[in-house]
Amino acid sequence: MNTLFKELEEATLEQYIHGELPQWLADPVLEVARNPQQYAEKEYQVEMLLAQVLEYDVYAEAGCCKWAYDHEDIKRTLRWLNEAQKGSKGA
Amino acid sequence: MPIYLDCNATTPVEPAVAKLAARFLEQDYGNPASPIHDYGLFARAAVEHARAQIARVVEARPDEVIFTSGATEANNLAILGLAQSALAEGKRHVITTAIEHKAVLEPFEALERLGFEVEILPAGADGRFDPHQLAAALRPDTALVSTMQVNNETGSVQPLAEVANVLAQHPAWWHVDAAQGFGKELEQLRQKRIDLLSISGHKIYAPKGVGALIARKRAANLPPLQPLMFGGGQEQGLRPGTLPVPLIVGLGDAAKLALREHAQRQERCRAFRVQVLAALARLGAIQNGAEAHCLPHVINVSIPGIPSDQAIHALKEVIAISSTSACTSHTRTPSHVLAAMGVSFEQAESSLRLSWCHLTPAVDWERVIDILQQLRQA
Numbered sequence A: 001m002n003t004l005f006k007e008l009e010e011a012t013l014e015q016y017i018h019g020e021l022p023q024w025l026a027d028p029v030l031e032v033a034r035n036p037q038q039y040a041e042k043e044y045q046v047e048m049l050l051a052q053v054l055e056y057d058v059y060a061e062a063g064c065c066k067w068a069y070d071h072e073d074i075k076r077t078l079r080w081l082n083e084a085q086k087g088s089k090g091a
Numbered sequence B: 001m002p003i004y005l006d007c008n009a010t011t012p013v014e015p016a017v018a019k020l021a022a023r024f025l026e027q028d029y030g031n032p033a034s035p036i037h038d039y040g041l042f043a044r045a046a047v048e049h050a051r052a053q054i055a056r057v058v059e060a061r062p063d064e065v066i067f068t069s070g071a072t073e074a075n076n077l078a079i080l081g082l083a084q085s086a087l088a089e090g091k092r093h094v095i096t097t098a099i100e101h102k103a104v105l106e107p108f109e110a111l112e113r114l115g116f117e118v119e120i121l122p123a124g125a126d127g128r129f130d131p132h133q134l135a136a137a138l139r140p141d142t143a144l145v146s147t148m149q150v151n152n153e154t155g156s157v158q159p160l161a162e163v164a165n166v167l168a169q170h171p172a173w174w175h176v177d178a179a180q181g182f183g184k185e186l187e188q189l190r191q192k193r194i195d196l197l198s199i200s201g202h203k204i205y206a207p208k209g210v211g212a213l214i215a216r217k218r219a220a221n222l223p224p225l226q227p228l229m230f231g232g233g234q235e236q237g238l239r240p241g242t243l244p245v246p247l248i249v250g251l252g253d254a255a256k257l258a259l260r261e262h263a264q265r266q267e268r269c270r271a272f273r274v275q276v277l278a279a280l281a282r283l284g285a286i287q288n289g290a291e292a293h294c295l296p297h298v299i300n301v302s303i304p305g306i307p308s309d310q311a312i313h314a315l316k317e318v319i320a321i322s323s324t325s326a327c328t329s330h331t332r333t334p335s336h337v338l339a340a341m342g343v344s345f346e347q348a349e350s351s352l353r354l355s356w357c358h359l360t361p362a363v364d365w366e367r368v369i370d371i372l373q374q375l376r377q378a
Helices: A002-017 A023-033 A043-054 A071-086 B015-026 B038-058 B071-081 B083-088 B102-113 B131-137 B160-167 B245-260 B262-282 B308-314 B336-340 B345-349 B365-377
Strands: B065-068 B093-097 B117-121 B142-148 B173-177 B196-200 B211-215 B298-302 B351-355
Touching (some): A002 A023, A002 A043, A023 A043, A043 A071, A071 B038, B038 B065, B038 B211, B038 B245, B071 B083, B071 B102, B071 B142, B071 B173, B071 B196, B071 B211, B102 B142, B117 B131, B131 B142, B131 B160, B142 B160, B160 B173, B245 B262, B262 B298, B262 B365, B308 B351, B308 B365, B336 B345, B345 B351
Parallel strands (some): B093 B117, B093 B142, B173 B196
Antiparallel strands (some): B065 B211, B298 B351
């Protein structure tokens, strides 16, 4: 579990510093990555978030078919994580 | 309850997979085709995540994964779905092997009724077909070659790398029924020459009722499949119907675990196999298929002097196993796989398939041996 959060932090920093992940998106993802206890029961969404950060591309929707993840995907997963966190949709 | 040793028939569902699937039954139950609110959006995200998890196992692209109800449907979609384009190109020759599952052989029979010439390659005593015979069978008008990855009855891993070489310069579509090997033998299915791959959820610790056809693109185009059902645009128009999100999520998670825990699972299965082989050796069992080509979690044996149906019945309180002879009391027809391998009728009638997994608990092999030895003396 801790490995997953560590991977998420590393991937987010990599995409923020060397890739094109904007700060406004990197910040809430890092918030998740740095609070493993708070999101411990949300492994599924955190794994999804990690996959989306690793394959983040600003132009994911630009071609004939979707081949990566864009900011809308990450925003949606963050919303899902936090909805579940509030308990409105459960874990 | 007896110990379950019939994992080639179906595997138990991995507890983490069952928990995740239940969550999508009870809480996140949206329809991915309704992405107009968060329920639909989350369901769509989960389906796409599963698609990527499955694609990763065979190094395919997520958009090459087409969800189906299982490997049978995937096989049908691959084989029958190519018929129209083959006929349009004037190609009427198709090739498969004698040891395929009925879910491949019967669609080939359907092709024959459509006017295709079906060529069936034989198998050897080792449980494998011969790629040289495939090379000899290929013709300019060969439209499709369908070969399984791992035989369901014997566990024999088929020579796919050699097939890839044979087909390297031939344009025929190559379909592989990977129901028994996906997530268990990883390297073979990463071969880019394979155009179409059928996989099943319930063979890799996911629920029943879900599988996929992985259709690799050639020059950015999917193989020219035609749908077999109509009524919606799901799965790129190839497989209409509302997507079963809990099952798909389960399949995706099972694929993830198959990759992540591959080495540990293999190790557990190999350790279990040592005990199985030791017990069977004391009974004078004869292995059907070559041990060198067998996956570590399955074995097919004939125990001389003990008909398989009697053995299964006598052992039913200790272990749950199956016969691969497929005998029925009224037809006594032996397994088509064992028959193709040249196994005698008597040997086929005493054949047993034992298949286990990383979740299988210890078996009291002394008791198994005692029961079978008493049965032989009776």
